[in-house]
Amino acid sequence: MNITTILFYCMIATFTPGPTNIVILSTVHNHGAKKAMNYTYGATVGFGLLLVISAMLNTILITFIPKIIIVMQIIGSIYMLYLAYMIYKMDVSNSTEKETATFLSGLLMQFLNPKVVLFTMTVIPTFIMPNYSSSTAMTISILAITTIGFLAFITWVFFGTIFKAFLQRHNKFVNILMALSLAYAAIMIWM
Template sequence: MNITSFLIYCIIVTVTPGPTNIVILSTVNNWGTKKAMEYTYGATIAFGLLLIISAILNTALMAVLPKILCIMQIIGSLYILYLAYQICKMDTSKSTAKETATFLSGFLMQFVNPKVVLFTMTVIPSFVMPYYTKLSTLMVFVAYITIIGFGAFITWVLFGTIFKTFLQKHQKIVNIIMALFLVYSAIIVSGVGELIKG
């Protein structure tokens, strides 16, 4: 097993901008580190759970992979557009806005985030299962990958915390830019970009 390739793949996929990371950055900017960590914990637990599901049910999932990916693209795109709308219209003077950045929303986001679902369904069978098939060994890799994912989320929390003053000074512009990134993510996830190219 090429551990270097495995680690590079895990780090690049988890740390690059995606819906979860953008929401984490927005949460730090608008409601602070504590609220972002609550969201991050939910996202991390769901990330680990998806890895466990992948490791245990990989064979069955591969048989229905095209159908699952199609459904996830639709649900994921709609949810990402909803998050973009929420970020764009965000008014931090209203305390009810904090309800969108909860442990539960972080947890649920992972199940409709096609980037995460695709990653968790492919990393174990692509990098680990060709060399290790014992369930206990697979769970060790699940733990390692979950820690890498948590580290990626924390990177976005730290980035938001360090640049919070700047981000708050330009809050409306930052929210619009983050919402546009989410809209872009939704377009990519939906497959519309591929249809336009083809």
């Protein structure tokens, strides 16, 4: 197995904008880094769980991939459009502390995020299973990939924190831009 290839694939898939990263950035923008970290921890656990599920059930999933992809596209697109609408409608002038961006919402988002689901369904069977069959190698691989995902999420929290003042000055524009990015991602699932 070429470690450089798997690392490159993992970095591109986790660090590039996607629904989770956009929600993290929006959460930092509207509620601060501490709230975003709660979401990030949940997103990381959900990401790791999906990797474990992929590893354990890969042979069964291969039979049903076309059906799973279609269902996840529908559910994921609808959820992403809902998030886009919520971000667009978000009004930070009424700064009431809502129970959004919690650990649980971060965890659940991963199971509805087509980018993460497709990534976890491909990374294990493509890069790990052809080269390693031991449970130790699988566990180490899952932990390493989960760590890369966590670092990607933390990067979005970090940059959101750095640019928070700028983002708050241009609140409506930022919310519209993030909402359009999510809507674009939802539409691109079908292209």
